[in-house]
Amino acid sequence: xxxxxxAERSLDAEEVRLLLAHGAPHLVHRPLRLVNExxxxxxxxxxxxxxxxxxxxxxAAPLIEHEQLALPIIGRMLDxxxxxxxxxxxxxxxxxxxxxxxxVVPWIPGVHALELSRAHNTVWAVELATALGALHRTAxxxxxxxxxxxxxxxxxxxxxxxxxxxxxxxxxxxxxxAWVAGITASASTERVWIHGDLHPGxxxxxxxxxxxxxxxxxxxxxxxxxxxxxxxxxxxxxxRAVFRRATADRYDDATWIRARAWAASVAAILLAQSDxxxxxxxxxxxxxxxxxxxxxxxxxxP
Numbered sequence: 443x444x445x446x447x448x449a450e451r452s453l454d455a456e457e458v459r460l461l462l463a464h465g466a467p468h469l470v471h472r473p474l475r476l477v478n479e480x481x482x483x484x485x486x487x488x489x490x491x492x493x494x495x496x497x498x499x500x501x502a503a504p505l506i507e508h509e510q511l512a513l514p515i516i517g518r519m520l521d522x523x524x525x526x527x528x529x530x531x532x533x534x535x536x537x538x539x540x541x542x543x544x545x546v547v548p549w550i551p552g553v554h555a556l557e558l559s560r561a562h563n564t565v566w567a568v569e570l571a572t573a574l575g576a577l578h579r580t581a582x583x584x585x586x587x588x589x590x591x592x593x594x595x596x597x598x599x600x601x602x603x604x605x606x607x608x609x610x611x612x613x614x615x616x617x618x619x620a621w622v623a624g625i626t627a628s629a630s631t632e633r634v635w636i637h638g639d640l641h642p643g644x645x646x647x648x649x650x651x652x653x654x655x656x657x658x659x660x661x662x663x664x665x666x667x668x669x670x671x672x673x674x675x676x677x678x679x680x681x682r683a684v685f686r687r688a689t690a691d692r693y694d695d696a697t698w699i700r701a702r703a704w705a706a707s708v709a710a711i712l713l714a715q716s717d718x719x720x721x722x723x724x725x726x727x728x729x730x731x732x733x734x735x736x737x738x739x740x741x742x743x744p
Contacts (some may be wrong), residue, residue, distance in 0.1 A: 462488075483659070491549050581634055
């Protein structure tokens with residue numbers, strides 16, 4: 443992702459154990475090691491089968507609570523189609539030493555799809571389509587709210603326009619044209635569960651099977667087109683056709699045009715804000731190239 447901000451709170455192993463002593467004392471003596479420090483959260487592996495997920499800045503703190511609220515519901519929906527999610531096994535709360543909620547979640551083994559080639563990803567395209575079909579169901583009124591994910595595209599127009607000057611010249615026009623098409627497409631009236639951050643780094647593959655969808659911090663209710671942007675982020679033209687065929691009875695052409703626009707938006711963010719050596723900048727570039735593969739309204743061959 444774009445270069446992550448400095449942590450506002452950074453815990454060492456002893457401080458993580460203090461959290462566990464408050465919220466999960468039965469786990470406090472397990473082996474513990476830091477495995478990832480991302481944009482929003484630090485992840486500590488806890489033994490062989492668990493992990494501790496801890497916010498590293500105030501803006502991320504509500505995202506943990508969103509996962510704690512939504513994942514018990516979403517986990518059942520996706521488990522029904524054989525896809526795992528990191529449903530918290532402990533909902534950790536703020537202490538006098540640490541001001542935010544935190545979670546203990548299952549450790550899900552596998553490879554992130556970001557590490558695989560687009561051509562390889564075709565083998566699990568149908569499974570992802572099935573998972574999204576299970577996920578994109580009407581959400582309750584108390585679903586977490588997100589001000590930038592799954593909303594009408596027009597509400598993000600100013601932001602996209604501000605990013606365009608920072609996108610490489612040879613990719614700017616394809617991003618802009620995809621965005622304009624999305625803005626002018628029919629708006630969604632749906633309010634379904636959406637993952638809210640469905641890119642290849644949040645898709646876990648085991649062998650040739652879709653194993654899990656992870657990192658639901660941006661989970662919300664809204665337009666399913668936001669999640670369908672993954673068609674341009676994870677697949678090549680063949681995989682995208684397989685993915686769309688598997689969803690043919692669920693989403694109309696306007697939804698796919700909006701999905702392509704969301705893919706353009708994410709590509710612009712990654713291209714404008716990521717370091718040249720960052721794998722997410724490479725994802726932004728390859729996504730922009732996929733936007734050139736054809737119009738969103740073109741139906742795949744049966």
